[in-house]
Amino acid sequence: xxxxxAPAATALIDMRNISIAFGxxxxxxxxSIDLFPGEVVALLGHNGAGKSTLIKILSGAYKRDAGxxxxxxxxxxxxxxxxxxxxxxETIYQTLALADNVDAAANLFLGRELMTAWGTLDxxxxxxxxxxxxxxxxxxxxxxxxxxxxxxxxxxxxxAIARAILFNARILIMDEPTAALGPQETxxxxxxxxxxxxxxxGIFLISHDIHDVFELADRVCVMKNGQVVGTARTTxxxxxxxxxxxxxxxxxxxxxxxxxxxxxAA
Amino acid sequence: MTDTTSNTPAxxxxxxxxxxxxxxxxxxxxxxxxxDTRMLGMVGALLVIWVGIHILSGGLFLTPRNLWNLSxxxxxxxxxxxxMVLVIVMRNIDLSVGSVEGVIGMIMGVAQAEFLIRxxxxxxxxxxxxxIALAAGVVLGLVIGAFQGFIIAYLEVPAFxxxxxxxxxxxxMAWLITNGRTVAPLDATFQLMGGGPRGSIGASASWIVGxxxxxxxxxxxxxxxxxxxxxxxxxxxxxxxxFLGLVSCAAILGAVWIANSYPWPIGIVRxxxxxxGITIPEGGLFIAHGIAIxxxxxxxxxxxxxxxxxxxxxxxxxxxxxxNPEAAxxxxxxxxxxxxxxxMIMGVLAAISAAISSARLNASTNAxxxxxxxxxxxxxxxxxxSLAGGSGTVLGxxxxxxxxQSLQSGMVLLGIDSPLQSIVVGAVLVVAVWLDTVYRKxx
Numbered sequence: 001x002x003x004x005x006a007p008a009a010t011a012l013i014d015m016r017n018i019s020i021a022f023g024x025x026x027x028x029x030x031x032s033i034d035l036f037p038g039e040v041v042a043l044l045g046h047n048g049a050g051k052s053t054l055i056k057i058l059s060g061a062y063k064r065d066a067g068x069x070x071x072x073x074x075x076x077x078x079x080x081x082x083x084x085x086x087x088x089x090e091t092i093y094q095t096l097a098l099a100d101n102v103d104a105a106a107n108l109f110l111g112r113e114l115m116t117a118w119g120t121l122d123x124x125x126x127x128x129x130x131x132x133x134x135x136x137x138x139x140x141x142x143x144x145x146x147x148x149x150x151x152x153x154x155x156x157x158x159x160a161i162a163r164a165i166l167f168n169a170r171i172l173i174m175d176e177p178t179a180a181l182g183p184q185e186t187x188x189x190x191x192x193x194x195x196x197x198x199x200x201x202g203i204f205l206i207s208h209d210i211h212d213v214f215e216l217a218d219r220v221c222v223m224k225n226g227q228v229v230g231t232a233r234t235t236x237x238x239x240x241x242x243x244x245x246x247x248x249x250x251x252x253x254x255x256x257x258x259x260x261x262x263x264x265a266a
Numbered sequence: 267m268t269d270t271t272s273n274t275p276a277x278x279x280x281x282x283x284x285x286x287x288x289x290x291x292x293x294x295x296x297x298x299x300x301x302d303t304r305m306l307g308m309v310g311a312l313l314v315i316w317v318g319i320h321i322l323s324g325g326l327f328l329t330p331r332n333l334w335n336l337s338x339x340x341x342x343x344x345x346x347x348x349x350m351v352l353v354i355v356m357r358n359i360d361l362s363v364g365s366v367e368g369v370i371g372m373i374m375g376v377a378q379a380e381f382l383i384r385x386x387x388x389x390x391x392x393x394x395x396x397x398i399a400l401a402a403g404v405v406l407g408l409v410i411g412a413f414q415g416f417i418i419a420y421l422e423v424p425a426f427x428x429x430x431x432x433x434x435x436x437x438x439m440a441w442l443i444t445n446g447r448t449v450a451p452l453d454a455t456f457q458l459m460g461g462g463p464r465g466s467i468g469a470s471a472s473w474i475v476g477x478x479x480x481x482x483x484x485x486x487x488x489x490x491x492x493x494x495x496x497x498x499x500x501x502x503x504x505x506x507x508x509f510l511g512l513v514s515c516a517a518i519l520g521a522v523w524i525a526n527s528y529p530w531p532i533g534i535v536r537x538x539x540x541x542x543g544i545t546i547p548e549g550g551l552f553i554a555h556g557i558a559i560x561x562x563x564x565x566x567x568x569x570x571x572x573x574x575x576x577x578x579x580x581x582x583x584x585x586x587x588x589x590n591p592e593a594a595x596x597x598x599x600x601x602x603x604x605x606x607x608x609x610m611i612m613g614v615l616a617a618i619s620a621a622i623s624s625a626r627l628n629a630s631t632n633a634x635x636x637x638x639x640x641x642x643x644x645x646x647x648x649x650x651x652s653l654a655g656g657s658g659t660v661l662g663x664x665x666x667x668x669x670x671q672s673l674q675s676g677m678v679l680l681g682i683d684s685p686l687q688s689i690v691v692g693a694v695l696v697v698a699v700w701l702d703t704v705y706r707k708x709x
Contacts, residue, residue, distance in 0.1 A: 061596055082598035097596045101589030101656035102582070110586055111597040113579050120577040128497040147589075 010073040012037050012202040013089075013171055018057055018067035027053045029226040030067075030259050035171065035202040040193060042205045042217035042234075044246055050226040051206050052094065055173050058204070059091040060084035071171075082111070088170035092177050094206075096160040100149035104141075105130035107148055108163045133162045137192070153180035161189070165196065172196060175206045190216060210239055224249045227260025298506040304650050304705060308665050312672065319676035326679050330528035334555060336668070336675055337525075338461040338626070341564035342367075342619040343638060344667035347645040348571040349615040351663045352581075352608045354646055355588040357655035358418065358425035360609070362432030363616045363642055366410050367635030368440040371620035374403040375449035375630025378456060396456035403617040410436070411613020415606035433639065440632040450629035460626030461558035463530045472556035476522035480515040487511050526554040560622045564664070567618065571660045574611075584608060588655035644691075645670050648698045652706075670694075 013035040020028045028050045035041050043051040056062045058069065060081040069076045071087045078084050084091070091097075098107050105126040114122045114129070127144055134141045138158040148156055157180050164172055174193075178186040193203060193216050207213050213220060214234050222229040222245040229245045232255035241252040251261035296303060320327040346363050353360045378399035382388045388395055414432055418425045451457075458465040467475070487507050494501055530538070530553045538553065539546050575581035583604050587594040595601050619638075624630045649666030651658030673694060677687045 059596070080598070081596050085598055091596070093596065095592075097590070097593035099586035099589040099593050099597075099656075102586055106582060106586070110582075110594070111599050113582060115579070120573075121579060121582060124493045124497050124499070127499065 009036060011035060011070065012039075012072065013058065013204075014070040014073075015054070015058060016068045016070070018054060018064050018069075020053060020057060020062060020065050026226050028057070028064075031223065031226070031228045032067075032258070033221050033228065033231070035204060037170075037200045037202055038197050039219070040197055040203045040205055040217045042207060042213040042220045043223065044207070044210070044213065044220055044242065045223035045229075046246065049223040051223050052175055053226075054223070055091070055175060055204060055206060058084065059089060059173055085111075085167070088168070089173065090164040090167065090169035090171070091173040092160050092164045092175060094175040094179065096156055096180075098148050098156060098160060101147050103147055104134065104144055104151075104159050104162075107159055108133070108166055110163070112167065129166070130162070133166050134158065137162050137188075154182060154185045157181055157185070157189075161192065165192075169201060171202050171204070173204045173206075176208065177205070178207070178209070178212065186212075210242060213242075214239060222246055224260050228258030229260045229262075230255035230257045232256065295506075298503050299510055300502060300506075301510075302659075304702070305659075305662060305665070307705075308649065308662065308669065312665065312669050315669065315672050315676065319672070319679065323676070323679045327676055330524050332675070332679070333524050334528045334558065336671060337561045338558045339675060340668050340671040341461075341558075341560040342622045342626075343641045343645055343671065344564045344664045345567045345619045345622070346612075346615050346638065346642040347649065347663040347667045348567055348660045349608075349612040350642050350646040351571075351649070351651050351658040351660055352575070352584050353425075353612055354643075354651045354653060355655055355658045356584055356605060356608055357588055357591070358605070358608070359643070360414075360425065360429045360612050361639050361643075362414065362429040362436055363612065363619075364635040364638035364640075365433050365436035365440065366407065366613060366616040367620040367623065367638055368632060369436040369443070370403045370406050370410075370617045371624040371630045371634040372440045372443045372449070372632060373406055374399045374456075374621060375452060375624055376443060377402055378453045379449050379451070379630075391454065393455065396453040399453070399456060400621055403621060404614055407613035407615070407617030407620075408610050409613070411610040411616075412606060414613075415609030418609065419602040419605035437632070437636075440634070444632070446632055448629050448631045452625060452628055452630070456621070457625050457628055458559050459563065459621050460624075460628065461560045462626075463534045463553075463555060465560070465625075466525075466555040466558045467562070468556040469526045469554040470556075472522045472526055472554075475557060475562070476519050479518045483514045483518070484511055522557065525557045528555045529553060530555065560626070563618065563622065567615065568660055568664050575660055580604065580607065585656060588657070590656075641667070641670055644695045648695065650702060652702075 011034040013033075015034070016032045018028055018031045019026065031050065031054055033041070033043075033054070043055065045051050053062060057064045058078070060078045060083050063079055069078055071089075076083075076087055078087070078089075081091075099110060102110075105123065108130050109126050114125045116122045116125075130144060134144075138155065141155060141158065143151060143155070148159055151159070157177070161177065164174075178189050181189065190212070193205070196203060205213065205217055217234055219231060219233050220237070220242055221231045222242065224246070229249045230251040232242075232252070236254035237252055241254065244250045244252065245255070249260060249262040251257040316328060326332065346367070350360060350363070378395045382395055382398060383390065410432075414428050417423050417428045487510065491501060491507065529535075532550065535551050535553055536546065538544075539551060544551070575584065583594065583599050583601075586597070587599065587601050587604060591601060616635075620635065623634055627634070645667035646658065646663040647653065647666070648669055649659070649662030649664070651663060670691065673691060674687060677690060682690075
């Protein structure tokens with residue numbers, strides 16, 4: 001049953017001792033991370049530190065070699081993206097993962113299409129829903145008939161975000177959600193994160209922008225070479241200390257060290 | 267520097283609006299009717315070819331007889347082209363369709379002309395003969411498609427290799443079944459699928475089919491309109507809807523009229539009159555062919571395949587996978603199973619084509635469908651299916667098949683030698699795809 005080390009309040013997500021290797025390279029090595037309702041946890045680290053890989057294990061894109069995932073305290077079996085969605089885990093990928101040749105509504109409902117009573121696609125209803133959710137995210141968006149490849153970067157991003165929030169996600173994974181956006185749209189995403197947070201949704205945020213992270217996240221988790229350097233509340237550490245964790249793997253006193261923390265002879 | 271660069275994020279909508287107001291009359295017409303310009307281009311090319319060959323051949327091409335024959339000759343390739351669209355949209359290829367057609371034609375021929383009669387003891391002319399033969403062919407097509415699809419989807423061997431192997435394997439099997447012997451004649455009812463005077467539905471039935479089709483067009487337009495009204499979406503102007511309806515109905519009724527203008531040959535009329543005790547009046551008896559059964563089968567396949575691609579979840583997945591396989595997988599689509607199903611559909615369509623071509627020949631030969639894979643792929647590609655995946659239409663592929671067949675039978679009418687025919691067809695394929703590439707870059 002549940003491990004003795006489980007925290008008092010039930011974590012929305014608790015990933016324990018996750019490992020995965022690609023042809024001998026340990027992309028993620030014994031990493032543990034948790035997430036509580038209404039909390040934003042930022043994952044930081046260099047390119048290739050293992051953030052995206054760890055998160056893709058949670059979203060079902062990769063199969064872990066070892067470790068356990070608990071959702072609401074119960075062990076979850078996630079071996080493909082469909083499983084993850086069943087647990088209410090939605091992901092906004094860095095690459096957006098949109099089918100470029102179909103329109104916004106088809107992308108929003110991809111894999112979960114609305115059907116008519118005769119078992120055919122209900123395109124009109126899907127477009128109506130798409131207009132509703134896009135109206136909330138990006139009121140100026142009008143190009144519902146065009147394949148998403150013709151949309152601008154920001155519009156594509158809002159389609160990807162709309163898809164994640166359309167189905168009442170409980171856990172949202174955002175992999176570099178603002179990478180393709182201008183300042184105004186980035187601010188919009190920030191507002192959205194705060195709104196979702198107040199709805200009790202837990203968010204994993206992967207970002208390179210340390211200012212963004214300190215503004216939005218409650219905790220940070222830093223990874224280096226596939227290992228967790230340490231986890232800390234954003235109120236307990238400074239931006240410089242977090243940079244030290246990212247670059248040197250040096251765990252400051254305000255953080256809980258992980259297996260990847262630099263061992264200094266005390 | 268102009269200030270256009272400074273407001274790029276907001277530039278989209280005003281620019282669109284500005285462009286819309288600058289549109290010419292043609293542009294406004296196209297926008298209102300929502301017609302696909304590439305499809306119009308294809309219809310235009312087809313008409314140019316038809317009129318050109320008609321003039322060059324001294325008025326032989328645009329006759330009811332030739333157009334009727336053209337429709338029958340096109341149906342087999344057109345049916346397989348609809349499936350090839352799905353295969354190519356998913357970034358795969360099927361080189362084996364001609365050989366699959368051959369082996370299935372052989373099995374269906376042996377079943378009805380030999381196996382069921384000699385081994386099971388059916389009488390000649392028993393209606394179960396053609397039903398069992400056809401059903402066996404369709405099931406075999408499904409199984410062959412599933413087998414190849416399984417190797418492609420689950421064992422991850424590239425489709426090009428699997429179906430290149432299939433091209434040789436199935437052709438070899440077609441030969442092995444009878445050691446190269448041709449099987450003939452086929453069951454009389456089975457033969458109807460090949461067309462000919464008796465394999466056509468006659469004048470009155472053709473008019474009924476035409477009128478039902480027109481009613482269906484009207485219903486589809488009205489239904490689409492009321493659906494969009496229900497959610498307050500922008501509607502096409504009434505004149506545009508009326509125009510589309512009228513043009514479609516005119517095309518359908520025109521085709522029926524042409525099919526009904528082609529009379530039975532005099533010998534068959536005489537035979538028919540004798541059998542039914544009719545005296546042939548002075549000046550001959552005019553009995554119209556009407557629409558040929560293989561053409562009806564092709565139209566039915568076209569409608570079903572269009573429905574599958576546009577209105578079902580499966581069709582949506584095929585296109586999404588073609589557009590971005592990674593994204594489709596992350597969206598939770600079982601891409602392997604969809605791939606396998608596409609090849610199963612291709613196998614069934616090859617079986618239907620096999621029935622039509624062997625019935626038309628009134629024989630099963632091991633060479634049936636040789637090189638058809640190339641015609642089928644060419645038809646799909648000329649019809650606007652992109653080899654890069656993600657785009658293509660069933661209607662386009664069927665028009666592509668008609669275009670290829672028009673060129674070929676037109677050149678036969680003009681008395682062009684077969685090596686020169688190959689050269690023309692090959693060149694047309696390359697030019698068509700080049701034009702398509704240019705078009706895609708501009709749009």
